[in-house]
Amino acid sequence: MADDRLLVIGLDLDPNIVHLVAQLRAMGIRPGIANLRELVTAGSWSFLPEENKATLVTPRQVIDMTGLESVFWRPIDLTPHISEYAMRCRWISLTAGLSNWLFDRSRVPLVVNPMGSHKHNRSKPLHAGFLQALGMNIPSCITSADPAELSEFIAGGPAVVKSVTSTGTSVRQIHQSDLIGRSRRDGSLHLQRRVMGLDIRAFVIDEAVVSVGILSSDVDYHMRSLAYADIHRVDLPDALKRQLVGAAKLQNLPFTGWDLKLDSEGVYWCLECNPMPSFVAFDHRTRGRVTAELIHLLSAPVRLPRLSNSQPGRPKSPVLGE
Amino acid sequence: MDGSDSPQMTLEGILDFPILDIGDLSDASRTYSFPPRSRGATTRREGWPPSAVDDERPGDELRAPKLTERAGQRDGQSVPDPPDAAVIISSDTDPFLEAVANSCHRMGMCTELLEHAEAGRYFSVRTTATGTTVTPYRAIYVNSRDHVLSATGTSLTPESREEDALLWAVLSWSNAPVVNRPGLSDQGPWHRQSTFMLRDRIGCSRPGVDSEENVVVSREHAWAIKAAATTAGGATAVAVGPSAAESSPAQCSVRLVRDLGLDLCIVSWAEGAGRRVPVALNAYPTAATLGPTSSAVAESVARILHGG
Numbered sequence: 001m002a003d004d005r006l007l008v009i010g011l012d013l014d015p016n017i018v019h020l021v022a023q024l025r026a027m028g029i030r031p032g033i034a035n036l037r038e039l040v041t042a043g044s045w046s047f048l049p050e051e052n053k054a055t056l057v058t059p060r061q062v063i064d065m066t067g068l069e070s071v072f073w074r075p076i077d078l079t080p081h082i083s084e085y086a087m088r089c090r091w092i093s094l095t096a097g098l099s100n101w102l103f104d105r106s107r108v109p110l111v112v113n114p115m116g117s118h119k120h121n122r123s124k125p126l127h128a129g130f131l132q133a134l135g136m137n138i139p140s141c142i143t144s145a146d147p148a149e150l151s152e153f154i155a156g157g158p159a160v161v162k163s164v165t166s167t168g169t170s171v172r173q174i175h176q177s178d179l180i181g182r183s184r185r186d187g188s189l190h191l192q193r194r195v196m197g198l199d200i201r202a203f204v205i206d207e208a209v210v211s212v213g214i215l216s217s218d219v220d221y222h223m224r225s226l227a228y229a230d231i232h233r234v235d236l237p238d239a240l241k242r243q244l245v246g247a248a249k250l251q252n253l254p255f256t257g258w259d260l261k262l263d264s265e266g267v268y269w270c271l272e273c274n275p276m277p278s279f280v281a282f283d284h285r286t287r288g289r290v291t292a293e294l295i296h297l298l299s300a301p302v303r304l305p306r307l308s309n310s311q312p313g314r315p316k317s318p319v320l321g322e
Numbered sequence: 323m324d325g326s327d328s329p330q331m332t333l334e335g336i337l338d339f340p341i342l343d344i345g346d347l348s349d350a351s352r353t354y355s356f357p358p359r360s361r362g363a364t365t366r367r368e369g370w371p372p373s374a375v376d377d378e379r380p381g382d383e384l385r386a387p388k389l390t391e392r393a394g395q396r397d398g399q400s401v402p403d404p405p406d407a408a409v410i411i412s413s414d415t416d417p418f419l420e421a422v423a424n425s426c427h428r429m430g431m432c433t434e435l436l437e438h439a440e441a442g443r444y445f446s447v448r449t450t451a452t453g454t455t456v457t458p459y460r461a462i463y464v465n466s467r468d469h470v471l472s473a474t475g476t477s478l479t480p481e482s483r484e485e486d487a488l489l490w491a492v493l494s495w496s497n498a499p500v501v502n503r504p505g506l507s508d509q510g511p512w513h514r515q516s517t518f519m520l521r522d523r524i525g526c527s528r529p530g531v532d533s534e535e536n537v538v539v540s541r542e543h544a545w546a547i548k549a550a551a552t553t554a555g556g557a558t559a560v561a562v563g564p565s566a567a568e569s570s571p572a573q574c575s576v577r578l579v580r581d582l583g584l585d586l587c588i589v590s591w592a593e594g595a596g597r598r599v600p601v602a603l604n605a606y607p608t609a610a611t612l613g614p615t616s617s618a619v620a621e622s623v624a625r626i627l628h629g630g
Contacts (some may be wrong), residue, residue: 016496021548060402101422117414117562118506120490120506121484123487123488123489123490124487124491125447125449125454125487125488125491125492126447126487126490126491126494126495126506129447129448129449129453129454129494129495130453130506131559132449132450132451132453132454133453134453137451138449139449140448140449140451141447141448141449141487141596142447142448142449143446143447143448143491144445144446144447145442145443145446146446151444164484164487164488165484165487167483184443185441185443187481187484188441188442188484188485188488251506276420310491
């Protein structure tokens with residue numbers, strides 16, 4: 001693939017981006033690279049949808065975003081960590097412009113993962129309901145600020161607690177004693193029935209499934225580095241693989257990371273679908289299988305005809321007087 | 323008639339002008355030819371979540387699993403009764419919200435006005451093997467200004483993110499009527515980033531352009547109003563006269579709002595380089611932005627909340 005047809009967008013601080021680019025280069029593919037941090041601090045950009053032109057400019061390069069055939073992007077929002085108002089605005093402006101550009105498949109046929117796809121796992125109660133509606137076997141859960149309702153749920157069996165957005169906190173087991181003194185004012189908690197068993201991380205890349213089992217003594221294996229866990233390749237039942245691939249397609253996500261559990265009775269439970277999964281640590285344990293599948297997806301000849309603006313896929317902006 | 327003819331008019335004054343009532347939209351096909359929705363995930367829908375891929379790609383061979391009906395409507399359950407209470411969520415008080423509440427009261431509904439943070443602690447969501455339920459059962463109307471936080475570069479606090487996350491689930495899974503039910507994609511809850519992201523979505527972002535005409539689209543009706551320059555304390559709406567009755571922006575606005583799956587939205591239009599384009603969407607109207615249509619829109623919102 002010519003370099004100007006594949007673009008990787010992300011942060012130079014993100015080991016996943018660094019790893020993917022290194023693997024691409026090792027295979028002789030030299031993608032364009034847009035470092036969001038460099039763009040925000042020292043670059044500029046322009047998105048002109050009506051003229052079908054978009055460029056990203058850094059002190060080192062000019063990236064023409066027209067003619068791209070595939071994009072891998074991993075936009076990590078740094079605005080909560082940026083104190084300067086103007087810089088936050090630049091960050092938001094850049095990501096909004098990129099989002100808009102990448103939303104339209106008539107401009108870029110393959111975006112991993114595209115705008116407009118489902119990314120609701122930052123609302124745990126919404127996500128859990130969605131997975132259940134898909135027919136996934138999920139543990140019961142409740143999201144509430146009512147101490148009585150939370151207490152009733154804990155009384156029903158072992159439970160773990162997560163933040164509603166699942167950011168910034170680890171999953172841990174919760175007990176009745178943790179609710180002492182708690183009131184509605186303290187906000188909502190997301191409780192989930194605890195499932196004991198083997199943790200499984202399954203990556204779904206288009207129609208390929210790469211899965212590993214994670215033996216960890218922690219309630220949440222994310223709590224500590226994966227160096228503390230035993231990780232081995234595992235193979236999932238074909239029916240489950242088909243279910244995961246179908247669910248990923250339904251969410252319009254070519255690349256997903258699924259957190260599963262296999263309990264002692266051989267039942268698979270679905271905990272979560274990550275729409276922007278970190279993969280580098282697992283890639284090292286799968287001999288590069290995840291990245292290999294990703295590169296295959298990104299560099300494959302474009303399978304879809306380019307869509308014209310008149311085809312379905314995006315509400316067309318009405319323009320009058322033309 | 324052009325809004326600039328009467329720049330000094332007060333809100334009371336402009337009420338004398340005929341409002342362009344585009345008409346009853348309940349039988350939309352009679353008047354408008356709406357295109358099929360291309361993105362089912364953002365529609366106000368029965369049987370949500372959608373039963374098909376957002377935008378199916380040619381060549382997709384594997385069919386996504388068919389979703390069951392929404393929680394609460396399974397196992398032969400009928401559509402829930404109209405709620406006897408509504409929750410209006412807003413961090414600001416506004417005469418328009420009072421009008422909505424009053425309209426609800428006239429329909430026999432109780433109303434509660436909750437701040438955003440309160441709403442994030444008010445509801446509970448449970449998911450079991452049989453489905454997802456939201457309690458308490460309330461019709462919900464979010465008219466929050468919190469979305470401007472992101473548009474102005476201000477970050478939400480961790481607490482507000484948590485509240486938003488719960489509210490997003492509540493608005494999505496509740497079986498009660500919800501005005502502007504949110505989607506499942508990056509746009510997230512409409513009550514945050516709505517205008518900002520909606521503009522991106524339809525590709526009509528024209529920051530800094532003053533609108534010349536606003537079209538208010540509700541589920542039932544649409545009204546076109548001339549927009550005077552927005553001033554700090556003034557009313558901004560002037561009704562257009564009958565000469566604009568065939569206004570194309572009005573018809574395009576209805577189609578646009580329907581396509582986005584919204585129940586209530588203001589579409590702002592402006593002219594530049596000989597073309598008229600939508601420059602902004604506002605899903606959180608106030609009495610000032612609605613101008614002379616405020617009472618009628620409030621009635622329309624109340625009817626939606628009542629299950630209409």
